[in-house]
Amino acid sequence: MTWLVTGGAGYIGSHVVAALRAASMSPVVVDSLSSGHREFVPEGVPFVHGSILDADLVARTMLDHAVTGVIHLAGFKYAGVSVQEPLLTYEQNVTGTAELLKAMERAGVDKMVFSSSAATYGTPRADVVTEATPTQPESPYGESKLIGEWLIRDQGVARGLRHTSLRYFNVVGSGSPELYDSSPHNLFPIVLRALTSGKTPRINGTDYNTEDGTCVRDYVHVADLATSHVAAAQALAAGKALERVYNLGSGDGLSVRQIMTAMAQVTGIDFDPEIGPRRAGDPDRIVADGTLAARDLDWKMRHTVEEMVASAYDAQKRAAAAAA
Numbered sequence: 001m002t003w004l005v006t007g008g009a010g011y012i013g014s015h016v017v018a019a020l021r022a023a024s025m026s027p028v029v030v031d032s033l034s035s036g037h038r039e040f041v042p043e044g045v046p047f048v049h050g051s052i053l054d055a056d057l058v059a060r061t062m063l064d065h066a067v068t069g070v071i072h073l074a075g076f077k078y079a080g081v082s083v084q085e086p087l088l089t090y091e092q093n094v095t096g097t098a099e100l101l102k103a104m105e106r107a108g109v110d111k112m113v114f115s116s117s118a119a120t121y122g123t124p125r126a127d128v129v130t131e132a133t134p135t136q137p138e139s140p141y142g143e144s145k146l147i148g149e150w151l152i153r154d155q156g157v158a159r160g161l162r163h164t165s166l167r168y169f170n171v172v173g174s175g176s177p178e179l180y181d182s183s184p185h186n187l188f189p190i191v192l193r194a195l196t197s198g199k200t201p202r203i204n205g206t207d208y209n210t211e212d213g214t215c216v217r218d219y220v221h222v223a224d225l226a227t228s229h230v231a232a233a234q235a236l237a238a239g240k241a242l243e244r245v246y247n248l249g250s251g252d253g254l255s256v257r258q259i260m261t262a263m264a265q266v267t268g269i270d271f272d273p274e275i276g277p278r279r280a281g282d283p284d285r286i287v288a289d290g291t292l293a294a295r296d297l298d299w300k301m302r303h304t305v306e307e308m309v310a311s312a313y314d315a316q317k318r319a320a321a322a323a324a
Helices: 011-022 055-064 086-107 140-159 187-196 222-237 256-267 291-296 305-323
Strands: 002-006 026-031 047-049 069-072 111-115 162-168 170-172 202-204 219-221 245-248 274-276 285-288
Touching (some): 002 011, 002 055, 011 026, 026 055, 069 086, 086 140, 111 140, 140 162, 162 222, 187 256, 187 305, 222 245, 245 291, 256 305
Parallel strands (some): 002 026, 002 069, 111 162, 170 219, 202 274
């Protein structure tokens, strides 16, 4: 059973590749390396350097490797930057998904697991987000992910594509020390880079209506996330009925202050975070209910916050040593 992983050289994609191999499934990677890393693809895993915008290349890859399904993670993933780069975001995430679906149809591949985003919800009024929470995206990134879901849904109606889409908030940690989060925009690498360079991390606002006054968000370990992507692929391959969308979330979340405390404990670097004003529009608390995914996709939170931080710190140190 061979699955194509688009964006398989990226942070999340490389963990999905590892989880596929652990499940005795054969991954094939297509990645443009615009944000991925060639060294994240293990030896022995077929790698094609190219874009999902190239439907001919992707279709040939599927046929050459007898691909039976696709786990689609490739795309432009920076929500904040997408506001300044809407055309790039739509090209990569909407046109790219449409071209990928064309390639799948040409190659006769009829199963897809789509890496969507909790950004499709925007800023929900509910503290705990379920799959029934209205989608009201507030950035081109969130809009592009929602349109991607619609394209996949409509291809299911028109061509019998079997599919599901996975929505999640903040992905953290590392399942293997050589796989790290290199994003310039995510909280964990920002804080760890600050600490290891002698700078003081910053908290934006301590006057939220939460237990410690700082924002509460949903942080999930990347290896747990990868496990559920593979479980979804296995379910589709077995002909099981899945929901159109699933949330992968903790149900209770962690505050920014809790993250900072864990960072100090794990790294051994004692610090008092700088305190800045709250950012406009930031809600007090957003977490996702993962009940449906726990029922169908082997979803569970297997890591404590300290384990999340420790795994991210180990990977960050290894990357820094390799670059030195």
